Amino acid sequence: xxxxxxxxxxxxxxxxxVDWRSSLxxxxxxxxxxxxxxxxxxxxxxxxxxxxxxxxxRVRKGEQPWTTLDALHRASLDxxxxxxxxxxxxxxxxxxxxxxxxxxxxxxDSVAGxxxxxxxxxxxPLSNGNVSLLLNMAKHAGIPWDxxxxxxxxxxxxxxxxxxxxVAKLLDVEPGQVMMAAAHNNDLANARKVGLMTGFFAxxxxxxxxxxxxxxxxxxxDVVAKDIEDLATQLGA
Amino acid sequence: xxxxxxxxxxxxxxxxxVDWRSSLxxxxxxxxxxxxxxxxxxxxxxxxxxxxxxxxxRVRKGEQPWTTLDALHRASLDxxxxxxxxxxxxxxxxxxxxxxxxxxxxxxDSVAGxxxxxxxxxxxPLSNGNVSLLLNMAKHAGIPWDxxxxxxxxxxxxxxxxxxxxVAKLLDVEPGQVMMAAAHNNDLANARKVGLMTGFFAxxxxxxxxxxxxxxxxxxxDVVAKDIEDLATQLGA
Numbered sequence: 451x452x453x454x455x456x457x458x459x460x461x462x463x464x465x466x467x468v469d470w471r472s473s474l475x476x477x478x479x480x481x482x483x484x485x486x487x488x489x490x491x492x493x494x495x496x497x498x499x500x501x502x503x504x505x506x507x508r509v510r511k512g513e514q515p516w517t518t519l520d521a522l523h524r525a526s527l528d529x530x531x532x533x534x535x536x537x538x539x540x541x542x543x544x545x546x547x548x549x550x551x552x553x554x555x556x557x558x559d560s561v562a563g564x565x566x567x568x569x570x571x572x573x574x575p576l577s578n579g580n581v582s583l584l585l586n587m588a589k590h591a592g593i594p595w596d597x598x599x600x601x602x603x604x605x606x607x608x609x610x611x612x613x614x615x616x617v618a619k620l621l622d623v624e625p626g627q628v629m630m631a632a633a634h635n636n637d638l639a640n641a642r643k644v645g646l647m648t649g650f651f652a653x654x655x656x657x658x659x660x661x662x663x664x665x666x667x668x669x670x671x672d673v674v675a676k677d678i679e680d681l682a683t684q685l686g687a
Numbered sequence: 688x689x690x691x692x693x694x695x696x697x698x699x700x701x702x703x704x705v706d707w708r709s710s711l712x713x714x715x716x717x718x719x720x721x722x723x724x725x726x727x728x729x730x731x732x733x734x735x736x737x738x739x740x741x742x743x744x745r746v747r748k749g750e751q752p753w754t755t756l757d758a759l760h761r762a763s764l765d766x767x768x769x770x771x772x773x774x775x776x777x778x779x780x781x782x783x784x785x786x787x788x789x790x791x792x793x794x795x796d797s798v799a800g801x802x803x804x805x806x807x808x809x810x811x812p813l814s815n816g817n818v819s820l821l822l823n824m825a826k827h828a829g830i831p832w833d834x835x836x837x838x839x840x841x842x843x844x845x846x847x848x849x850x851x852x853x854v855a856k857l858l859d860v861e862p863g864q865v866m867m868a869a870a871h872n873n874d875l876a877n878a879r880k881v882g883l884m885t886g887f888f889a890x891x892x893x894x895x896x897x898x899x900x901x902x903x904x905x906x907x908x909d910v911v912a913k914d915i916e917d918l919a920t921q922l923g924a
Binding site: 520597 | 757809817825831835
């Protein structure tokens with residue numbers, strides 16, 4: 451069992467807890483078939499995710515006022531639908547597709563592992579998603595969060611320190627009593643810089659054939675696990 | 688079953704979901720006995736609660752900058768300990784006693800009723816308590832909230848409209864899709880003023896022998912129930 455124990459564990463969400471790529475590809479492929487709308491949905495999903503960091507960075511750098519991830523996703527989607535030449539989508543369709551990010555499915559170990567961790571620790575997502583997105587996802591996927599740390603609580607996206615430190619402040623604990631858990635080394639590096647504990651497990655399938663990094667821990671994180679079930683085991687939960 | 692259905696139900700907490708008075712009296716009486724510190728703990732608890740609204744009103748009126756309920760509770764406690772002439776309390780004791788508000792016990796129907804409601808609705812506390820207080824209380828009492836709407840998220844106390852409307856904003860729904868549930872008519876009146884649905888059930892034992900109001904609904908609230916289990920029944924959950 452790890453020697454130091456956190457009070458709370460907050461999880462990156464997209465890729466770490468839920469499998470955004472397979473979920474969205476499956477949903478959009480089914481939608482296209484049902485509505486007889488032809489498109490390379492897999493390429494659309496990959497391009498959509500590729501627009502994620504650049505869109506948030508515009509907000510982080512102050513080039514754009516605070517905007518929720520839902521709204522950033524929608525702006526990117528509108529652009530990509532035009533670029534891909536996809537025809538026949540109504541406004542209701544676009545809203546439905548955009549809310550696909552609220553209906554992502556968990557990795558096989560996520561719910562079981564989080565259920566175990568919840569008995570011993572406070573658990574929540576610390577994600578760039580907004581509260582409504584993360585809450586709807588939790589209801590959809592059966593994820594038993596204690597609290598939802600959406601980016602709209604802080605009006606900052608990770609890796610801004612206001613997000614990591616904002617969790618400690620809301621929980622009234624020291625930053626070192628909070629563990630950031632993620633399948634992304636850079637998220638953990640930024641959490642560690644401001645004093646959080648860190649827990650890593652790889653999700654080598656997150657980007658499908660396009661995965662280029664995060665196959666393994668690249669620092670000595672406080673815990674390096676195989677998945678969330680193993681994280682629970684290593685933390686004695 | 689009620690004809691209109693909310694998306695989310697948010698609950699007043701102190702008195703509505705948890706029995707603050709009996710919980711604190713029991714805990715402080717046991718503490719006093721164990722530590723051999725003599726005091727009229729029942730009177731202290733009643734006086735402590737009596738300082739609740741005046742202390743928040745100073746913040747609401749701008750006479751004092753934003754202060755969490757934990758800090759307001761502590762300031763009131765320090766004053767009352769002096770007034771009551773209670774001797775022998777260390778700083779650790781005072782911190783422990785103040786955290787008694789994090790360890791309140793639910794009314795007998797609360798956890799069962801909320802567990803049923805959670806299957807159909809988003810549920811959360813909308814309380815003047817801060818997130819850490821409400822979250823620790825949920826862990827202590829086994830309350831299965833989906834999200835914790837602590838007053839520190841809004842930096843406003845009820846009945847400021849920022850609290851009721853803040854919930855709708857974070858959930859990305861219309862105010863009319865949120866139901867405020869409380870054992871206090873005035874909380875519901877303020878929620879209704881800004882467009883929320885309302886659900887009432889009485890907690891006639893909240894103030895023990897000092898209860899003066901809220902024995903029954905004083906307006907036609909959207910739902911008037913016997914308790915949280917009955918609220919679940921009336922909402923088809």
